[in-house]
Amino acid sequence: MAEQVQMIDIYIMGKHYQVPEGLTILTALEYCGYRMIRGCGCRAGFCGACATVYNFKNDPQLRYDLACQKTVEQDMYLTQIPFFPAAKALYNLEELKPDGEQVLALYPDLEKCFGCNTCTKTCPQDLEVMWFMSDALRGDIREVANKSFDCVMCGLCAARCPQGLVPYNYALLCRRLYGHYLAPASKHLEDRIAEIEAGKFDAEIEELKRMDESELRRRYAQREIEPAY
Numbered sequence: 001m002a003e004q005v006q007m008i009d010i011y012i013m014g015k016h017y018q019v020p021e022g023l024t025i026l027t028a029l030e031y032c033g034y035r036m037i038r039g040c041g042c043r044a045g046f047c048g049a050c051a052t053v054y055n056f057k058n059d060p061q062l063r064y065d066l067a068c069q070k071t072v073e074q075d076m077y078l079t080q081i082p083f084f085p086a087a088k089a090l091y092n093l094e095e096l097k098p099d100g101e102q103v104l105a106l107y108p109d110l111e112k113c114f115g116c117n118t119c120t121k122t123c124p125q126d127l128e129v130m131w132f133m134s135d136a137l138r139g140d141i142r143e144v145a146n147k148s149f150d151c152v153m154c155g156l157c158a159a160r161c162p163q164g165l166v167p168y169n170y171a172l173l174c175r176r177l178y179g180h181y182l183a184p185a186s187k188h189l190e191d192r193i194a195e196i197e198a199g200k201f202d203a204e205i206e207e208l209k210r211m212d213e214s215e216l217r218r219r220y221a222q223r224e225i226e227p228a229y
């Protein structure tokens, strides 16, 4: 006998719908006929495009999550909001110094953090946001880069900060500074770039450029992949 699908009640922009349980917020919106052109991307929790807010019947406190990861729950009230247009400094990476003074020069508001930890509690990636903010204040660029490595730039930390700070943009700056100035050079990468520049792969690239899509797909499916251990 076919298994009965459990339906649950949700509300989108105040309108009542019934959807199968187990859907993510994103797929529930689509199940109800909403076509997601903006506010979704990778659908796998990586791109940060689908940050969303919701609350529940008789419980208006706002919750925050990634719509492609969070599954719908009974009496969930959903709405879609545009991305968070948070302040972002303009800079030329080549002209910067990888230290705390530089971060503060571009983002002086960072000093206004009073350690409420709301950013950490909001992060759908469970990152230690407040701690990497304090690392940034101390000028520990490497630690900010490490702690924020899995940031998907969804902007929810900024949306919740009572001081109007933008932790995800501070962390992005620090990751860029770390990658450009502090990360140890990769010997493998340097060797491979030298091989490319010497023309080692020119013939193969030309061959690929001449292939039609179906042949490219076939080759891609058959490519050698390092085993995952």
Ligand code: FES
Residues within 6 Å of the ligand: 039, 040, 041, 042, 043, 044, 045, 046, 047, 048, 049, 050, 051, 066, 067, 068, 069, 152
């Ligand atoms: S669609 Fe990319 S994180 Fe949700």
